[in-house]
Amino acid sequence: MxxxxxxxxxxxxxxxxxxxxxxxxxxxxxxxxxxxxxxxxxxxxxxxxxxxxxxxxxxxxxxxxxxxxxxxxxxxxxxxxxxxxxxxxxxxxVIQPGSRSAIQRTNNQKVIVLSTKGTTESHAYGRKITRINRDVEVTEFACAPFVPLVESGRYHDEDEVDKCVNEVLATLKEHEADTVILGCTHYPLISHSISKFFDYNKHIVDSGxxxxxxxxxxxxxxxxxxxxxxxxxxxxxxxxxxxxxxxxxxxxxxxxxxxxxxxx
Amino acid sequence: MxxxxxxxxxxxxxxxxxxxxxxxxxxxxxxxxxxxxxxxxxxxxxxxxxxxxxxxxxxxxxxxxxxxxxxxxxxxxxxxxxxxxxxxxxxxxVIQPGSRSAIQRTNNQKVIVLSTKGTTESHAYGRKITRINRDVEVTEFACAPFVPLVESGRYHDEDEVDKCVNEVLATLKEHEADTVILGCTHYPLISHSISKFFDYNKHIVDSGxxxxxxxxxxxxxxxxxxxxxxxxxxxxxxxxxxxxxxxxxxxxxxxxxxxxxxxx
Missing domain, CATH: 3.40.50.1860 (Rossmann fold)
Structure with missing residues (x-):
């Protein structure tokens, strides 16, 4: 075929x-x-x-x-x-594969989902993950500035991306989840900065x-x-x-x- | 349902x-x-x-x-x-998921499959992997002693398992594949020794x-x-x-x- x-x-x-x-x-x-x-x-x-x-x-x-x-x-x-x-x-x-990968990879049953305002407000990830495995705790977090950052082509400027990521994710710095879903397909283009923000110690799930x-x-x-x-x-x-x-x-x-x- | x-x-x-x-x-x-x-x-x-x-x-x-x-x-x-x-x-x-995971994880397009004599001789992994992605090079390798080792309960004895793994896999020591499929569902019980044999530097795919x-x-x-x-x-x-x-x-x-x- x-x-x-x-x-x-x-x-x-x-x-x-x-x-x-x-x-x-x-x-x-x-x-x-x-x-x-x-x-x-x-x-x-x-x-x-x-x-x-x-x-x-x-x-x-x-x-x-x-x-x-x-x-x-x-x-x-x-x-x-x-x-x-x-x-x-x-x-x-892309939500179903990302959800399943997070369920597969988390060891402490705590998952953060980074996504757009629309995805966050829909609770699509939270619903999908707990529908499959209700033992997993999901924190959904909207990152509005990330898509414009990528679409404008500025994702090449590591300093600018780091600065933006640090500002947007600040309140998640001490979060105990061991797994982070990049719940927007634009985010893998800045995944290095996201990984770095979490000191490279969380599983990063790329929905692509x-x-x-x-x-x-x-x-x-x-x-x-x-x-x-x-x-x-x-x-x-x-x-x-x-x-x-x-x-x-x-x-x-x-x-x-x-x-x-x-x-x- | x-x-x-x-x-x-x-x-x-x-x-x-x-x-x-x-x-x-x-x-x-x-x-x-x-x-x-x-x-x-x-x-x-x-x-x-x-x-x-x-x-x-x-x-x-x-x-x-x-x-x-x-x-x-x-x-x-x-x-x-x-x-x-x-x-x-x-x-x-279990062959299809293991094959796909190896395709997903290999970076150098070279994969080793460890399995029983029956699986190795069937070439089921080689066929499945190259059917999906013919750029991947597959080495199929039979490990007859592993199943009896696990079924007998001796998989707890790390020294014995290490010895057996070293003997069976000896000719693969310098193989350049970056990914190893445990192509038998018994092998995850001795995966630590297999990982160690490859100096912890290959992706290990667990078909389970x-x-x-x-x-x-x-x-x-x-x-x-x-x-x-x-x-x-x-x-x-x-x-x-x-x-x-x-x-x-x-x-x-x-x-x-x-x-x-x-x-x-």
Whole structure:
């Protein structure tokens, strides 16, 4: 089955997911949509985010994809159950894999989730984790400045990132959780500073890394894995894509792809 | 859906899988069958192992289980496709999760698989890994003495285990792979010595740890997770269960369970 996997995000965050998808599943072709025009999603209402996500799902479905990955935590929190009902292809989000990885890795049953305001307020992580394992204690924490920091490209400036991380996470410094979920796909681009803030002594769960693994599990179990390496991956962006492409080339160098502006 | 998960192994190896199942999915009830009478499977023919596995699957299916886990690499290698066709419940093995975890964790694309003779000769790991990602180089290596070492209870004697591990793995000492799959569910009971042999500088993949995670992925995706903690787990053994129970109580202390001898 040589169909593609559709992946959506509000911007560049989903690149942390597809980088892992391409590394773990090199035979899979990716069709990616970045909603740069309406980014960030974190401060929009759940209804708005759901509407955007459904629109993008509809766009991507037109390419005969075999699976849709919501590579955005805010979109996953807002839209998963509805999208699963509406689409006739399977839909995977990033919250479930991140939750499961935290349950797997925590030894003291205490987990911090760093995410956008939207994801934090939805309590999607807290609900998912305790639904699977109610012995785990979850602290959900909103980090509004992180997405703009990454989208603006300033994530390369280590001093600036350290400063921002130190300010935003200050009250968590002494938290006893042994595991931290990066509950937004933009955060792996600043994960080094987050790790450093916690003195490198917490497990850091990267939802991209984990989602790629679960996509592999799902496709393999249902015998839907591709057998040949794809020619090129495909990117669609609503609006000017130059800044996006800069991050894309830095984050995933040497990838063969095409990119196109669309009016969505 | 408060049905149980059926789990089978040739002996105590599958306990490394259910320990993780119970830790990651505390609401799930386990019904376990240990084929102590015919253990070890590693030196039996594929046909024999397939026959044993089908017989046990048939026995466990009678308890209205929702999922069958083959917690034995040799049984997985010999029986997976046939069992999936025969049973009307989903079947998960340990080779697929271990393979995926190795793909996820290796950085230099070189992986060693330690397993029984039966698993090694089946090339089930090599095939699965390269099917998903042909860039990964797989070295499959049979370790016949490890299962008897564990089943006899001698895995507590660190000196004896170190000696055995050093002898069996000697030719792998300088191998450049960065990741080692414990491709037999008995091996996690001696994983410390294996890790030590490789100077603690390789990723060690424990198929139990990984299988529990994938069971969670599967049950969650298909909305089949239990919501209440089970009263007691259930163990069936063909023959005398005293030595089995000793390992059970050491490996998973404080578990509530019943155990019964059956004639299979």
């Amino acid at each position: 040589n169909k593609a996997i559709g992946v959506m995000d509000s911007g560049v965050g989903g690149l942390t997911v597809i980088k892992e998808l391409m590394r773990q599943l090199p035979n899979e072709k990716i069709i990616y949509f970045a909603d740069e025009r309406r980014c960030p999603y974190g401060d929009k209402s759940q209804n708005q985010v759901r509407e955007f996500t459904e629109e993008i799902a509809c766009f991507l479905s037109a390419f005969d994809i075999k699976l849709l990955v919501l590579a955005c935590n805010t979109a996953t929190a807002a839209s998963m159950p509805e999208l699963r009902e509406k689409l006739d292809i399977p839909v995977m989000g 890394y984990e989602t790629a693994r679960e996509v592999s599990t799902f496709l393999d179990f249902h015998d839907m894995l591709n057998t040949e390496k794809p020619e090129k991956h495909k990117f669609y962006i609503n609006g000017d894509y130059h800044r996006f492409e800069e991050t894309l080339n830095k984050w995933i160098p040497n990838m063969r792809y095409t990119i196109e502006s669309v009016d969505l | 408060n049905k149980a998960i059926g789990v089978m192994d040739s002996g105590v190896g599958g306990l490394t899988v259910i320990k993780e199942l119970m830790r990651q999915l505390p609401n799930e009830k386990i019904i376990y069958f240990a084929d102590e009478r015919r253990c070890p499977y590693g030196d039996k023919s594929q046909n024999q192992v397939r026959e044993f596995t089908e017989e046990i699957a048939c026995f466990l299916s009678a308890f209205d289980i929702k999922l069958l886990v083959l917690a034995c690499n040799t049984a997985t290698a010999a029986s997976m496709p046939e069992l999936r066709e025969k049973l009307d419940i989903p079947v998960m093995g 740890y990984e299988t529990a995670r994938e069971v969670s992925t599967f049950l969650d995706f298909h909305d089949m997770l239990n919501t209440e903690k089970p009263e007691k787990h259930k163990f069936y053994i063909n023959g005398d269960y005293h030595r089995f129970e000793e390992t059970l109580n050491k490996w998973i202390p404080n578990m509530r369970y019943t155990i019964e001898s059956v004639d299979l």
